[in-house]
Amino acid sequence: MSTSQADSKGYVGKFVRTKEGRAPLLGKAKYTNDYTFAGQLYAHILRSPHASAVINSVDVSGAKKVAGVRLVMSGREVAEYTNPITDYLDPAVFGGKSADIRPMAVDRAWCFGQPVAIVVADDANIARYAASRIQVDYTPLEAVTDAEQALAEDAPRVVPEWDDNLLMYVPFVFGDTDSAFASAAHVVSTEVGIHRFSTQPMETRCYNAVWEHDTESITLYATSQNPHPLRLVLAETLRMPENKIRIIASTIGGAFGMKMHGHPEESLLCLMAKLTGRPVKWVESREECLLIGAREQRHYLEMAFDDEGRMLGLRDRFYANLGAPSACPGWGMAFLTGLTMPGPYRVRDIDVQVHAVNTNKPSWNAARGYGKESTAIALELAMDHAARQLGMSPVELRLKNFIRHDEFPYGSPTGLMYDSGDYGGALSKALDAINHEDWLEKQAQALAEGRYIGIGVAFELTPEGGAIPGTMVAGYDSSTVRVGPDGTVRVLTGITSPGTGNATGIAQIVADELGVDIDHIEVLQGDTNASPYGFGNYSGRSTIVGGGSAALAAQDVRKMIDKVAAALLEVDLEALEFQDGLYFGRGKPGTPLSFAEVCYAAYTRAYDVALCIEPPLEVTRTFRPPSIRHTPDKNGHINPYPSYSNAAYVSVCEVDRETGKVELLAISAAHDCGKVINPVLVEGQACGAIGFGLGGVLSEEITFDEGGRQLTRSFVDYVMPRMSDVPDITMVHHDSPNPDTYLGLKGAGEAGVGGSAAAVVNSVNNALQPLGVLIHDLPLSPPRVWAAIQAAEGGH
Amino acid sequence: MEDLLHMSALIQLRIDGELHELEVLPNATLLDVLRDEVGKKGTHMGCRTGHCGACTVMIDGKVAKSCITLAASLPRATITTIEGLQQDGEMGPIQQAFWDEAGLQCGYCAPGILLSTAELLADNHQPSAAEVDQALAGNLCRCTGYQSIKRAVHSACVRMYPDQETGIEEG
Numbered sequence: 012m013s014t015s016q017a018d019s020k021g022y023v024g025k026f027v028r029t030k031e032g033r034a035p036l037l038g039k040a041k042y043t044n045d046y047t048f049a050g051q052l053y054a055h056i057l058r059s060p061h062a063s064a065v066i067n068s069v070d071v072s073g074a075k076k077v078a079g080v081r082l083v084m085s086g087r088e089v090a091e092y093t094n095p096i097t098d099y100l101d102p103a104v105f106g107g108k109s110a111d112i113r114p115m116a117v118d119r120a121w122c123f124g125q126p127v128a129i130v131v132a133d134d135a136n137i138a139r140y141a142a143s144r145i146q147v148d149y150t151p152l153e154a155v156t157d158a159e160q161a162l163a164e165d166a167p168r169v170v171p172e173w174d175d176n177l178l179m180y181v182p183f184v185f186g187d188t189d190s191a192f193a194s195a196a197h198v199v200s201t202e203v204g205i206h207r208f209s210t211q212p213m214e215t216r217c218y219n220a221v222w223e224h225d226t227e228s229i230t231l232y233a234t235s236q237n238p239h240p241l242r243l244v245l246a247e248t249l250r251m252p253e254n255k256i257r258i259i260a261s262t263i264g265g266a267f268g269m270k271m272h273g274h275p276e277e278s279l280l281c282l283m284a285k286l287t288g289r290p291v292k293w294v295e296s297r298e299e300c301l302l303i304g305a306r307e308q309r310h311y312l313e314m315a316f317d318d319e320g321r322m323l324g325l326r327d328r329f330y331a332n333l334g335a336p337s338a339c340p341g342w343g344m345a346f347l348t349g350l351t352m353p354g355p356y357r358v359r360d361i362d363v364q365v366h367a368v369n370t371n372k373p374s375w376n377a378a379r380g381y382g383k384e385s386t387a388i389a390l391e392l393a394m395d396h397a398a399r400q401l402g403m404s405p406v407e408l409r410l411k412n413f414i415r416h417d418e419f420p421y422g423s424p425t426g427l428m429y430d431s432g433d434y435g436g437a438l439s440k441a442l443d444a445i446n447h448e449d450w451l452e453k454q455a456q457a458l459a460e461g462r463y464i465g466i467g468v469a470f471e472l473t474p475e476g477g478a479i480p481g482t483m484v485a486g487y488d489s490s491t492v493r494v495g496p497d498g499t500v501r502v503l504t505g506i507t508s509p510g511t512g513n514a515t516g517i518a519q520i521v522a523d524e525l526g527v528d529i530d531h532i533e534v535l536q537g538d539t540n541a542s543p544y545g546f547g548n549y550s551g552r553s554t555i556v557g558g559g560s561a562a563l564a565a566q567d568v569r570k571m572i573d574k575v576a577a578a579l580l581e582v583d584l585e586a587l588e589f590q591d592g593l594y595f596g597r598g599k600p601g602t603p604l605s606f607a608e609v610c611y612a613a614y615t616r617a618y619d620v621a622l623c624i625e626p627p628l629e630v631t632r633t634f635r636p637p638s639i640r641h642t643p644d645k646n647g648h649i650n651p652y653p654s655y656s657n658a659a660y661v662s663v664c665e666v667d668r669e670t671g672k673v674e675l676l677a678i679s680a681a682h683d684c685g686k687v688i689n690p691v692l693v694e695g696q697a698c699g700a701i702g703f704g705l706g707g708v709l710s711e712e713i714t715f716d717e718g719g720r721q722l723t724r725s726f727v728d729y730v731m732p733r734m735s736d737v738p739d740i741t742m743v744h745h746d747s748p749n750p751d752t753y754l755g756l757k758g759a760g761e762a763g764v765g766g767s768a769a770a771v772v773n774s775v776n777n778a779l780q781p782l783g784v785l786i787h788d789l790p791l792s793p794p795r796v797w798a799a800i801q802a803a804e805g806g807h
Numbered sequence: 808m809e810d811l812l813h814m815s816a817l818i819q820l821r822i823d824g825e826l827h828e829l830e831v832l833p834n835a836t837l838l839d840v841l842r843d844e845v846g847k848k849g850t851h852m853g854c855r856t857g858h859c860g861a862c863t864v865m866i867d868g869k870v871a872k873s874c875i876t877l878a879a880s881l882p883r884a885t886i887t888t889i890e891g892l893q894q895d896g897e898m899g900p901i902q903q904a905f906w907d908e909a910g911l912q913c914g915y916c917a918p919g920i921l922l923s924t925a926e927l928l929a930d931n932h933q934p935s936a937a938e939v940d941q942a943l944a945g946n947l948c949r950c951t952g953y954q955s956i957k958r959a960v961h962s963a964c965v966r967m968y969p970d971q972e973t974g975i976e977e978g
Binding site: 026028032033034035036037038039040041042044045047210211212213214215262263264265267294296297509510511512691692694695696698699700701702703725726727731732733734735737739740 | 843847848849850851852853854855856858859861888889890892893898902905906907908909911912913914915916917918921937939940941943944946947948949950951952953954955956957
């Protein structure tokens, strides 16, 4: 029979909108904070003002006297009801250390902002006021806030029971780096300081825990990217069976990794609801949200080159400042930074040493790019530095060292199996897209006028869709496709959307596979009582595995409907035709049957025409990307990723010599995310990620005083890009389909952060080259750039 | 909080066309009154310091940050929230433009982006790119990198003023 599956007439590959995007524009989308229940109570959390302190006592009696207060608990009391929070990713699985992570500090605080006591009251203002009546007696201790200093033998211990502060040391050592460096014509050393910056979604976190008296269970309305795995963590932490917990992640106002779980408030709020028997809500303040860090790393890179500019060896020793231990998966970013080396380059002899270090700063959580952005920043700044030292153009040096397009699939030295790509082609496209030659002319003209325009390029490789054995980072995911007796379609997915539009992409795929109008499809995500077991949203995986599994399920349901249609029409399957929503038999005159009529028969005629299928019209399928391999190969390597998205970036900027302010003039990107389901939504993802990258390196920074108290407390201090800070972005696709996924999908959403960040920094350093200024310590905020210009001019 | 009512002020707000008489405490923000007393959940809390713009509403036709506006300072005012942008039950032209261009992603910043656009286009039928930047300077969006928002504002302008020769000028 003929089908209308995923062909040019369908929805896939086109810019389609569904109802998903409508509610927010009407002000009708329901975010977690929009749910309020009868008897609603509110929580406020008292946090440590010290980076490191012994807690001698917590006196909550003053808070309990405040009218309207329902419950007050110290960390020690909460610990009686809870187990330590289960790690999202246990560092011990990777050979690292594990600490007991309690929902609230017990006897000792190990970072500024750590929860120390909680108040539950009739309204949020009462809870906040009552918290100020809690008396905590601290003995402040010396804090350690620098990752390298934290490794000194006499450094204070973040976790008192540990021998040192090194959560994990991972060497990625392959080939013979010593020989490579010994035979090199040039060795270029580059030190790169990546600062602490964060994702800061516009919607902060919110949890509203409801005690269900009838079933003695908990329903948690949560800003969660991963409802099912969170449910397991809560079950273990709260000592409850998993089937007594339901998580509902409704519309999410941006997540970018921050709403992956392990946060103390998740289990705390559930406990408060259980103990009060009432719904308890907590809304994170922006000040609290800014406590969640990411990315701070210092890299010491060395690159060895032959006399033609071919890279022979790469060394990178780096230190990641993870802050205090956390059950959130943030620490894994440091591992990924190492694993993704040497990125897009062909060099085989590498010695990369990851030092993941705990300090007394607040903890990290996952942040878009998940460490791969730091690989790109470190490598690409070092490549530009090398180009300067070797007297080559940055483009020429990269083209000479990229993996060639005919070398895929390509096994990286760290064991990753890159599926496909054309890195040189992408870079050329990005340069063409921005009119590189024109900018070179404008740069020369500007310099003659005493203005400083710079052009920077960078490349970024983003393995996406990860799966780590023995963890809830599972790689695969599942979807249910359910067609009702009226022919309308319900899709239930194990993946979730933090506001990216993946439900639209999945509806496009299912509509094409079933051959139905996209308006007949409803996609439901994020309710653990309704969705198939799934792993949610992370690692650019949602369309690969959510779309892939929905496609498989839709194909199976379609086969069932076809069978019933053939039986109704009394034709062989081979003679069945389906066009424009109508079934008819080839060479068989008669009235065609509508899709809905056939579906109704599938439900109502189970004992005659529908005997050929097993009702109802519902199938759950899993997409398990076949290229993920967890059985180690002969080198002991696994391949944890099915997809290696990549992109080239060009940035053009002008630096004001008097003020140090960087103005971006243009950005281009050539993005390879495999098959594109919805071009506008994919471009939206990439442009958003570019916004993260340029904001991250130009203005966003979380700072601390010497004692480890956080100074960045609001958007006055944490400066994110506004419209006028983001230039026009020229986006071109340079897609090479992934051979191992449905339709050739790769991940989208993570690519953009590191590559654009590196291109911006390279453009600034290019602009400042005539002044003898080179900055590798980020961010390039005006005071820092101004100081570097002053220092260089003072040296003349 | 009943014992605090002797301190409250009576205010009269016409919110999205509907008149509300409210007793508000002197420290209540317009944001909290709209969300918790009137049920206008379309107006969002993002920072409570007036920087992000997710709480934006129009007060007597001018955009304002409801999180740093005290409700008691508005004894009588007309408020438009994002929920008041619909026309005859259909999406208004600005909403339709943002829909057509996929102007937003997660949508949490929508109140500010849409109302700031409405204020701009109400009396500027041909804004320059710099004027669009200026009008939306008080609104952070974390999802889009602003590219799709710029397209959508342009499209809204064309929808609202189809007789203008051009919409937003370059530069």
